[in-house]
Amino acid sequence: DAGVIQSPRHEVTEMGQEVTLRCKPISGHDYLFWYRQTMMRGLELLIYFNNNVPIDDSGMPEDRFSAKMPNASFSTLKIQPSEPRDSAVYFCASSLRGGESSQPQHFGDGTRLSIL
Amino acid sequence: AQSVAQPEDQVNVAEGNPLTVKCTYSVSGNPYLFWYVQYPNRGLQFLLKYITGDNLVKGSYGFEAEFNKSQTSFHLKKPSALVSDSALYFCAVREFGDDKIIFGKGTRLHILP
Numbered sequence: 001d002a003g004v005i006q007s008p009r010h011e012v013t014e015m016g017q018e019v020t021l022r023c024k025p026i027s028g029h030d031y032l033f034w035y036r037q038t039m040m041r042g043l044e045l046l047i048y049f050n051n052n053v054p055i056d057d058s059g060m061p062e063d064r065f066s067a068k069m070p071n072a073s074f075s076t077l078k079i080q081p082s083e084p085r086d087s088a089v090y091f092c093a094s095s096l097r098g099g100e101s102s103q104p105q106h107f108g109d110g111t112r113l114s115i116l
Numbered sequence: 117a118q119s120v121a122q123p124e125d126q127v128n129v130a131e132g133n134p135l136t137v138k139c140t141y142s143v144s145g146n147p148y149l150f151w152y153v154q155y156p157n158r159g160l161q162f163l164l165k166y167i168t169g170d171n172l173v174k175g176s177y178g179f180e181a182e183f184n185k186s187q188t189s190f191h192l193k194k195p196s197a198l199v200s201d202s203a204l205y206f207c208a209v210r211e212f213g214d215d216k217i218i219f220g221k222g223t224r225l226h227i228l229p
Contacts, residue, residue, distance in 0.1 A: 004159070031215060042221045043160075043206070055215065091159055098215035102148050102167040105217060107159030 002026070004108035006092050012114045018080040021111045024073055025094030033105060034067055034077050035091040043091075049075065050098060082115045089113070118143045120209050122220035129197045130228050137192040137223050139207030149190040150208040150217065151181055160206060166190060177201070197227045 005024040013019055025032050033048040047057040052069045060067070064083070069075040079086055089112050093105040119142045129135045141147060148167055152160040164175025171183045181192045190207060207220040 033216075043219045045216060048215065050215065093160075102165060104150055104152075104162040104165055105160075106162065107152075109157070109159045112157075 004092055004094050004106055006090075006108035006111050008111060009109065010112045010114075012116065013082060014116050015083055016081045018078065019082045019086075019113060019115075021077040021090050021092075021113070023075045023077070023092030023108060025075070025092070026106055027073065029094035029096050029106070030072075031095045031098055031105075032069060032075050033093040033095075034075070035093065037089045037091060037110070046077070084115045087113055087115050118147075118209050118211050118214070118218045120207050120218050120220040122205075122207055122223045124223050125221075126224045126226065128226045128228060131199055132196055135192075135194050135197045135201070135225065135227070137205050137207075137225060139190045139192065139220060140188050141190060141207070141209045142188060143209055143211045146212045148210040148212065149181075149183065150210070151175065151179070151190075151192050152206040152208060152219075154204040154206065154222070156203075163192075163205075199227045199229050201225060202227045 007022045030051050034046040036044045046059045047067045049069045067077045089110045091107050091110045093107045095105045096103045121140045123138055150165045151163040153163050154160050163179050164173050166173045166183045174180045179194050183190050204222045204224050206222050208217045210217045
């Protein structure tokens with residue numbers, strides 16, 4: 001059973017460039033979450049989707065960040081333009097059903113992003 | 117608002133000894149409680165959850181957690197630690213009806229050979 005798949009695993013780019021992170025959730029999961037992990041701030045929820053619709057994007061730090069989910073099997077997180085302070089590990093997670101369910105979230109192995 | 121506290125940044129335990137990683141939570145309604153583990157360069161991996169019922173929950177890799185409603189705690193335990201248990205552990209809470217899970221800051225567990 002394939003888990004959550006993220007690509008790329010590592011990304012190094014220069015400040016000002018556009019960065020696109022990709023996520024394939026577990027088949028059948030109807031919730032998808034994007035997180036950012038840093039040493040200073042820990043694990044932060046950026047945005048989450050239910051049935052491909054963004055529900056809460058209050059964690060998105062700035063307008064430079066955007067996320068889409070064009071279909072049930074694919075989501076992207078885009079940063080344009082990128083800045084050094086965006087350097088972090090970005091995780092995608094998916095789950096079956098939402099707040100009325102005890103189902104846990106399942107995480108991908110993340111994208112380690114370094115902005116020079 | 118929901119919150120989770122992990123009071124210890126790091127816990128050191130000798131191999132073979134019992135281990136405890138502490139977690140307290142705050143919710144206004146009924147909580148779902150979770151423990152996750154993160155190994156280097158990997159995503160968070162689900163260990164166990166508490167929904168309702170028995171206060172002692174058993175999970176993966178010999179871990180268990182004890183729910184204490186009066187103390188609003190959900191401590192992670194293992195009777196005999198292994199070096200391979202060394203990792204970053206996250207406690208998390210979801211309030212019934214809320215889609216989001218709130219994660220603690222994590223506790224780094226070092227098992228000393």
